[in-house]
Amino acid sequence: MKIQFAMDTLTTEQALQWAAAAAPHVDILELGTPLIKSEGLRAVTAVKEAHPDKVVFADLKTMDAGALEAEIAFTAGADLVTVLGTADDSTIVGAVEAARRHGKGIVVDLIGVKDKARRAQEVVDLGAELVEMHAGLDEQAQEGYSLDDLLTAGRASGVPFSVAGGVSASTVADVQTAGAQIAVAGGAIYSADDIGAAAQALRAAVTVPV
Numbered sequence: 001m002k003i004q005f006a007m008d009t010l011t012t013e014q015a016l017q018w019a020a021a022a023a024p025h026v027d028i029l030e031l032g033t034p035l036i037k038s039e040g041l042r043a044v045t046a047v048k049e050a051h052p053d054k055v056v057f058a059d060l061k062t063m064d065a066g067a068l069e070a071e072i073a074f075t076a077g078a079d080l081v082t083v084l085g086t087a088d089d090s091t092i093v094g095a096v097e098a099a100r101r102h103g104k105g106i107v108v109d110l111i112g113v114k115d116k117a118r119r120a121q122e123v124v125d126l127g128a129e130l131v132e133m134h135a136g137l138d139e140q141a142q143e144g145y146s147l148d149d150l151l152t153a154g155r156a157s158g159v160p161f162s163v164a165g166g167v168s169a170s171t172v173a174d175v176q177t178a179g180a181q182i183a184v185a186g187g188a189i190y191s192a193d194d195i196g197a198a199a200q201a202l203r204a205a206v207t208v209p210v
């Protein structure tokens with residue numbers, strides 16, 4: 001299973017520092033939505049130039065104009081771009097077509113989707129590379145939140161999936177056992193005093209490296 005580091009910060013400078021510390025221990029460097037809104041796609045270019053060997057993930061969370069938004073992110077250096085599962089099918093198809101022109105991929109983020117397993121199957125049929133079983137930061141802050149529903153939806157989907165929603169070193173093995181291709185971790189890494197050590201601990205907690 002791969003590890004994706006979600007860099008939810010507001011400056012390219014901070015992201016580059018975090019990426020440098022975490023890169024030896026992660027497979028995918030994600031530019032979080034707040035970072036892209038704050039700095040624009042220049043941040044994607046900067047991270048790709050600094051880490052050409054890593055998969056660079058632009059978390060655009062596109063809801064409309066799928067072809068156009070995906071096109072500009074791939075041109076800026078992204079390898080994977082997100083479109084929301086709540087978007088119209090035509091938005092997802094437009095983004096997938098842009099990905100194919102660039103030899104890259106679209107990840108459909110299922111944040112806010114009620115029946116995640118069913119929508120996952122639909123969007124993979126539309127050409128998405130994989131889906132992200134995702135509970136956002138606001139959902140995570142609610143009392144009683146756990147990853148369990150995401151893992152259940154992932155197992156039920158039968159399609160390639162990642163899991164994002166507060167994944168930490170103590171839950172990453174459960175994500176792997178559920179069959180995820182990718183575990184996404186943001187706060188568990190960037191909130192630590194030592195970013196590199198936190199990324200390394202997450203990697204070490206994955207029982208069977210893939």
Ligand SMILES: O=C(CO)[C@H](O)[C@H](O)COP(=O)(O)O
Nearest residue numbers: 006136165166167185186187
């Ligand atoms: O996309 C996001 C929020 O919308 C986050 O990047 C994602 O949830 C991963 O971060 P964390 O591990 O802190 O939940």
